Amino acid sequence: MEPVTMAKAINLSLRDALAGDDDVLVFGEDVGTLGGVFRITDGLQKAFGSDRVFDTPLAESAIIGICIGLALRGFKPVPEIQFDGFIYPAFDQIVSHVAKYRNRTGVSMPITIRVPFGGRIGAVEHHSESPEAYFTHTAGLKVVAPSTPGDAYALLQSAIADPDPVIFFEPKARYYLKEEIDTAKEVPIGQARVARGGSGVTVIAYGPTVGIALDAAKAAEKENISLEVIDLRSLSPLDMPTILASLQKTHRAIVVHEAPVFGGFGGEIVARIADDGFDLLEAPIARIGGMDTPYPPARYEKLYLPDVDRILEAADLALAYG
């Protein structure tokens, strides 16, 4: 197969899901005629008709709220929230109902909420946020964030097939990266992957920061420092065995995400390692992320976001420790 972008891989995955199951519905703001502001749903309305792929009024709370009724009626809704920063009006529906409906009723809620997230696209306010920790903190939801076209295709298949609700975060800065994909390959929810093997320090990343972690590993190699990069893919559930196996080798870890560090998802990773792998550690675990400020205006985002230098510096400190 020709190399495809992550945007195209998600499009193909939606296409295959729509073709494979008449109960799959795709909807949201501008997803029909326009094919989405990122063109992720391009051509789907034409192929499957406007009863299965449709534009909604501008109303995130209702876009998610109707998923409950549709799911009760036997559908598998795959709504799109146009940008990370516009998921908040839907927060009540997600937290109070999507996450808890099964616990209340015993009825499954096979809902996959797609959300382009993260920064580094030079956007205006509310278009570059990383709200994943709000959702990983909510029981009843699964939360995933692929970083490659192949994983995006396969994880979306897993998410749509999952009887439980999944928040599917798409790293929009990586939408246009290309790769050959194998649509037969399965990626179950809850499995991390080692994106690059190494022995010195484990760098744990997901979604938009995987690329930076890999760049850092390449740069470190020139200084004879070996970084192992773990791409979590799934935040909730979290694949601790893969993380601990890596720490058996490296005994040092760095966690990298774009979200602010305070209260960020990295805190959960570090706490789990402290619980399950305390004896493996030979240095404190560094957390690298956005600052504890609102996402800044575009001109300053490169300074705000994690970068290769910050990872290398943390790796040096971890290796020099003790």
Add this chain to the structure above:
Amino acid sequence: MADVVRVVAADDPVRPLFSPAGELTADARGTLGLSPDELRDLYHKMVWIRRTDQEALNLQRQGELGLWGPYQGQEAIHVGTVAALRPTDWIFPSYREFGMGMCRGIDPAEMLTLFRGLSHGPWDPRRYHFAPLVIPVASQVPHAVGMAMGSRFKHGDDVVLSTFGDGATSKGDWHEAMNFAGVFRAPVVFLCQNNRWAISVPLAKQTAGSIAERAQGYGFPGIRIDGNDVLAVLAAVRAAAARARQGDGPYLIEAMTYRMGPHTTSDDPTRYRSETDLERWNVKDPIPRYREWLQGQGLIDEASLAAINREVETAVEATRNRLKSAPVPAAGEAIFGRVYQHPPDSFLEERQEFESSLESN
């Protein structure tokens, strides 16, 4: 139910000014009481904000701005609204009301720093009684109602103008705000700029009913008017504001217009709409329409039109120069400077660390 409708109809000072089709009647036009200078100034301002819009589009193409959301076609609403209000009446805009901000006296070069990626909110809203541009759709509407409730609680004689697009009227925030306004009889004028599109979603897919008529359900009047006639907008907002000012509560104006440009510079409208619609609306372009009216009244001649154009060109050039020569604020201040009034120590430490890392690089 019937009672509400009757009360609403009885105290509606806006409706008598308009034909059933939403056109300002000739009588009402004749009794606006504006001087020739004031009438010419409305024209001058529309030309000025349109040229600034075009300039911003150019600046975006040249890479000087990250994004631009054109308001071409909606100038009559921007100019007419501000002219109808007192400078102390607050305006709560969404993101497309750049022209309103200009009419309120905010330096366009300063406002453009938002689109240049330098600031999330370049002006102090209290100075201009002009709230920040707000991107999450409809989220600003309750803010306006709160301000209006506050004005009532403090026995102020100011009113508040809340403006938003047709898409915004689908949001819960919008409905909640409308309901509060009715319940608290808040002195607020709701102004929907119905430009018939929410990015690619046309009006017919946004709502199956009328926006203006929803006001009745909240216990106050609403009207649909021609939003491409600057005097119609001015007359409607002025009458609705006067009504609110005297304590009779909120009003909803649905100003019909058309988004002539793309949603923003990231948008490609050829994917979802045809040129014929544009041609139909071009005929109703608020600027030539008003110019012809002024000429018909003998209120403007070729010489003053040329003078206006010259003045506007000079102003736009000065805006461009101010924008390009404005210093880039230091990163520490831009990222950390305004987050807290009383920053926690940990926050100050993080800022210090950040700033010293900048120095060492």
